[in-house]
Amino acid sequence: MLSTPSASPQLSPTSPQAQVAPETIVLRTEGLAKSFGKVRAVRDLSLAVREGEIYGFLGRNGAGKTTTIRMLMGILKPDRGRLEWMGKRVRRAGLSMKRSIGYVSQDQHFYPWMTCAGLGRFAGGFYPTWDPAEYLRLLQALELPPQRRFSRLSGGMRVKLALALALAHRPRLLILDEPTASLDPVARREFLDMVRSQARSHRRTTFFSSHRIEEVEQAADRVGIIQDGTLRYQGGITELKASVRRISWPQPVEPPPLPGAEPLSRESAASAGAMALFALPGIEILRDERSDGMRRVTAQAEAAQWESVRLAGCEIEQLSLEDIFLALAGRPAVSL
Amino acid sequence: MIRALLAKELRQHWPGLLVLAFLWLVIYLLVALGSILQDAMLSPFELLGSFLHIGAVLGSVTLGRLLVVSEYRERTQLFLDALPVSRIAMIAVKWFLGAAVLMGLVLAAFLLTTLLAWRNESWSLRFALFLLARAGAACLAVYAFFFLMGFLGRYRFLIYALVFLFFFAASQLRQFEMDNWGPFHLLGPTFAYERDVFPWEAFRITCLTGGICIVGSFFLGLLWEGSLSALFAERMSQREKVVIALVILTGFYGVYLLDTRTPKQPFDLDDAAMARSGRVTVKVAGTDELSTGLAERLAAELADLRTYLQLPGLPSVFLVERGDLDPDLYERGILKETEGFLARAAFRDSGFNEERFCRWLVGELLAAQSHDGVRAESCRWVYDGFPDFWAQRHSRPQPMEDSRPLIFRALYGLPQGITDRDLSTWLRFRETLGDDIAAGVAWSGLEVLASRQGDETARSFVRHVLGCHLPRDVRAAVHRRLHSPARVYRNLTGQSFDSFLTEWNGELDRCRGIHHAAIESLPRLRAEFEFVSAPGDSYDLNYRLLADPPLSSPVRYALRYCALPPMNEEVHPEKIRETAHVEESLSQHVLARPFSKGSRVFHTLSAELPELECSAITGWIRSDVPPQP
Numbered sequence: 001m002l003s004t005p006s007a008s009p010q011l012s013p014t015s016p017q018a019q020v021a022p023e024t025i026v027l028r029t030e031g032l033a034k035s036f037g038k039v040r041a042v043r044d045l046s047l048a049v050r051e052g053e054i055y056g057f058l059g060r061n062g063a064g065k066t067t068t069i070r071m072l073m074g075i076l077k078p079d080r081g082r083l084e085w086m087g088k089r090v091r092r093a094g095l096s097m098k099r100s101i102g103y104v105s106q107d108q109h110f111y112p113w114m115t116c117a118g119l120g121r122f123a124g125g126f127y128p129t130w131d132p133a134e135y136l137r138l139l140q141a142l143e144l145p146p147q148r149r150f151s152r153l154s155g156g157m158r159v160k161l162a163l164a165l166a167l168a169h170r171p172r173l174l175i176l177d178e179p180t181a182s183l184d185p186v187a188r189r190e191f192l193d194m195v196r197s198q199a200r201s202h203r204r205t206t207f208f209s210s211h212r213i214e215e216v217e218q219a220a221d222r223v224g225i226i227q228d229g230t231l232r233y234q235g236g237i238t239e240l241k242a243s244v245r246r247i248s249w250p251q252p253v254e255p256p257p258l259p260g261a262e263p264l265s266r267e268s269a270a271s272a273g274a275m276a277l278f279a280l281p282g283i284e285i286l287r288d289e290r291s292d293g294m295r296r297v298t299a300q301a302e303a304a305q306w307e308s309v310r311l312a313g314c315e316i317e318q319l320s321l322e323d324i325f326l327a328l329a330g331r332p333a334v335s336l
Numbered sequence: 337m338i339r340a341l342l343a344k345e346l347r348q349h350w351p352g353l354l355v356l357a358f359l360w361l362v363i364y365l366l367v368a369l370g371s372i373l374q375d376a377m378l379s380p381f382e383l384l385g386s387f388l389h390i391g392a393v394l395g396s397v398t399l400g401r402l403l404v405v406s407e408y409r410e411r412t413q414l415f416l417d418a419l420p421v422s423r424i425a426m427i428a429v430k431w432f433l434g435a436a437v438l439m440g441l442v443l444a445a446f447l448l449t450t451l452l453a454w455r456n457e458s459w460s461l462r463f464a465l466f467l468l469a470r471a472g473a474a475c476l477a478v479y480a481f482f483f484l485m486g487f488l489g490r491y492r493f494l495i496y497a498l499v500f501l502f503f504f505a506a507s508q509l510r511q512f513e514m515d516n517w518g519p520f521h522l523l524g525p526t527f528a529y530e531r532d533v534f535p536w537e538a539f540r541i542t543c544l545t546g547g548i549c550i551v552g553s554f555f556l557g558l559l560w561e562g563s564l565s566a567l568f569a570e571r572m573s574q575r576e577k578v579v580i581a582l583v584i585l586t587g588f589y590g591v592y593l594l595d596t597r598t599p600k601q602p603f604d605l606d607d608a609a610m611a612r613s614g615r616v617t618v619k620v621a622g623t624d625e626l627s628t629g630l631a632e633r634l635a636a637e638l639a640d641l642r643t644y645l646q647l648p649g650l651p652s653v654f655l656v657e658r659g660d661l662d663p664d665l666y667e668r669g670i671l672k673e674t675e676g677f678l679a680r681a682a683f684r685d686s687g688f689n690e691e692r693f694c695r696w697l698v699g700e701l702l703a704a705q706s707h708d709g710v711r712a713e714s715c716r717w718v719y720d721g722f723p724d725f726w727a728q729r730h731s732r733p734q735p736m737e738d739s740r741p742l743i744f745r746a747l748y749g750l751p752q753g754i755t756d757r758d759l760s761t762w763l764r765f766r767e768t769l770g771d772d773i774a775a776g777v778a779w780s781g782l783e784v785l786a787s788r789q790g791d792e793t794a795r796s797f798v799r800h801v802l803g804c805h806l807p808r809d810v811r812a813a814v815h816r817r818l819h820s821p822a823r824v825y826r827n828l829t830g831q832s833f834d835s836f837l838t839e840w841n842g843e844l845d846r847c848r849g850i851h852h853a854a855i856e857s858l859p860r861l862r863a864e865f866e867f868v869s870a871p872g873d874s875y876d877l878n879y880r881l882l883a884d885p886p887l888s889s890p891v892r893y894a895l896r897y898c899a900l901p902p903m904n905e906e907v908h909p910e911k912i913r914e915t916a917h918v919e920e921s922l923s924q925h926v927l928a929r930p931f932s933k934g935s936r937v938f939h940t941l942s943a944e945l946p947e948l949e950c951s952a953i954t955g956w957i958r959s960d961v962p963p964q965p
Binding site: 073075098099103105107108109111112118123125127 | 340347413414415417421
């Protein structure tokens with residue numbers, strides 16, 4: 001039997017105020033929106049990145065990750081919304097904000113004729129905090145030949161070079177836009193290790209976008225999941241896992257009615273049982289599937305609420321981050 | 337930040353900038369050398385002005401490509417976007433760097449010219465400032481334009497074509513003089529000589545144009561966070577290429593059509609005798625009796641022609657004396673901006689043959705009136721035969737065999753009779769016979785038509801083929817197709833064109849029977865040509881004329897030749913050169929002027945045949961030098 005807690009769950013996935021503890025917020029957006037003609041790439045996006053954390057920004061291809069990052073970097077101007085950098089409200093990312101951010105883009109468009117060292121000299125001219133010795137150390141650590149031209153670097157080396165350029169001015173925030181998309185598994189692991197070690201040893205805030213769940217699961221402290229330009233979830237991975245369950249039961253048998261409810265006739269039992277599940281206070285149905293004679297409902301509620309829920313004849317399972325991501329980003333949520 | 341951007345641009349583009357400086361020097365020296373060889377330059381600053389016309393465009397195109405196009409095409413501006421530098425600063429650094437380089441080159445050219453002019457030119461600070469301001473403003477405006485074009489990426493070539501089209505259309509349709517406009521005026525003919533009055537108006541226009549281009553550059557570079565320029569920088573698709581090519585071709589064709597339809601000012605001739613007849617005006621240079629009489633006779637003749645062919649009108653004819661021409665050679669003048677037909681001839685020479693000139697004039701006027709449509713091969717035989725047919729109109733009906741020398745020319749040219757193939761490949765056919773004999777053949781056809789079908793049918797026939805005023809577009813080709821001589825003949829007579837050819841040959845056979853002995857006694861000409869290797873990779877032409885039966889002495893003959901253009905188009909008679917000989921007996925000659933290897937030569941030998949009252953030829957030949965085996 002399904003039981004419900006007395007209090008409705010406090011679930012507000014897109015409200016940063018509800019999720020963020022009173023730690024320093026490095027970067028916050030509120031109601032950020034950007035359209036390209038009729039295409040609404042980002043709509044009403046509110047997120048908050050805390051100091052020292054690795055923030056995993058998950059989303060499918062075309063979900064709006066890169067557009068969001070380009071707005072955070074000041075490359076694109078938001079149509080609407082507000083941006084807050086280190087507690088100060090700014091219209092868009094200005095020069096001083098960009099000087100405090102290290103950025104690794106999805107594709108590297110460096111000057112092909114420049115060497116690794118030359119790129120460092122060039123980029124260093126724009127950052128007052130640029131540390132040439134640190135840059136050389138990073139090149140060495142990343143096994144990048146300083147005198148090799150960018151055009152002669154492999155794909156993995158190009159991403160590492162971008163990371164070195166992004167880190168050498170000791171940024172307060174490191175933004176990585178799907179940096180491992182074109183890397184092989186070994187290079188990807190090396191790159192992620194480097195990012196993690198930088199984040200842990202220097203307590204460097206890192207905003208890390210990807211569509212690879214395992215990467216984010218390994219590296220991120222908190223995640224934001226974006227779908228169709230809208231943030232569907234923001235919070236810790238453990239909390240996310242604890243809040244989502246998949247309930248499966250054979251069809252056409254419906255789950256029995258809730259305790260205390262009026263007994264149902266056999267004809268209406270199926271629909272009423274389902275409605276009872278769906279009517280749980282604060283629950284959000286992420287996915288509702290019927291296949292192989294089974295009905296599978298993926299739902300999100302407060303973690304404590306799931307502990308009190310009992311369903312006879314139904315299987316309730318905790319999901320991996322990948323399954324949760326599929327439920328959140330795979331298709332639009334069921335509206336009740 | 338600015339220093340880093342500057343250093344990057346210089347590190348990236350120094351090879352290109354060095355090449356540009358070297359090219360400037362080379363072009364400057366070439367322009368200087370050209371002016372010295374032509375002995376045309378009065379002041380070294382004229383050289384500077386001429387050079388800057390080329391140098392400013394070359395420098396600006398190169399700088400725009402280096403600084404803007406390469407950045408956006410390689411998409412490296414995305415790297416700059418991520419750096420803490422504003423787009424305005426990025427574009428401004430590029431613009432000012434390019435402007436500084438260009439001004440440096442202009443200054444270098446100015447100093448070099450000043451060195452050349454130091455001893456010969458009077459000099460003042462005011463004059464130097466004039467020169468520098470004019471050169472600087474013009475070059476910067478041109479640079480600003482090409483810098484702006486850099487932001488248009490793959491569409492810049494389309495804009496170049498449209499700008500060129502605009503100026504071309506303005507000059508063609510509105511008599512807009514580009515030399516008097518803005519930057520072109522600043523570097524124009526007064527550049528080297530104007531020392532007192534500064535051309536403020538042109539300077540203002542130049543600065544305004546440059547300013548608009550600068551604003552446009554920043555606007556395009558900043559619009560939609562620079563994404564428009566990035567979009568333009570992508571390579572052109574095949575579909576875009578086709579569409580753009582069509583747009584450009586259509587534009588040029590449209591301007592061409594508009595130009596041909598725009599009424600032009602009538603040409604006029606001062607101190608000339610004028611005669612009007614019907615709606616035809618003829619003016620002959622001079623006011624004496626000769627000019628007046630000639631003008632009146634020509635006007636009457638052309639009015640008659642207009643009525644005969646029912647032409648809507650004929651251009652006014654202007655005849656000017658050109659004493660250095662042979663009296664049997666005539667020249668058509670080219671009138672670009674005005675309306676009319678200008679002819680040049682030595683009409684005061686005692687050897688001037690008015691009847692012959694009139695025949696030439698009739699042909700040229702019909703060609704001019706049809707935009708050369710009547711010279712198309714499909715109806716060319718009618719065109720070639722008409723002047724003689726027209727000249728004989730008063731003596732008709734006269735038996736054809738009595739029309740000497742025309743019937744002799746026809747019989748001499750057609751020993752085997754005429755075929756449909758001869759008419760359809762008339763240009764080749766007339767090259768084997770020569771213009772005069774081919775005209776005689778064509779005349780015989782029109783005469784047969786008139787004698788068999790009547791004068792009125794013959795008149796309708798030539799009117800349909802030659803008398804139409806056609807537009808200068810595809811409709812002319814369609815009309816020619818629908819009004820071929822064979823089709824017109826069928827429509828007028830209801831008989832097949834083959835039956836006409838049979839009649840034509842029958843009539844020629846009848847005349848040949850009458851004149852058999854005279855025609856057989858006429859010499860048939862042959863030629864021997866040989867290209868002989870000469871020193872310096874060149875070739876001489878050895879030639880000999882052969883005649884059977886021999887030509888009566890003294891023999892007057894000539895080698896006629898010209899270098900062929902790349903295509904096998906019809907060779908204009910004015911381009912043909914002649915080496916004449918008068919000999920007791922025929923001998924071999926060498927053309928003193930050698931032909932270079934790889935050239936093509938159009939050549940024949942011609943000899944005067946008194947019985948035909950014209951020259952016969954051995955047939956035109958197109959030869960490769962050296963001849964291909």
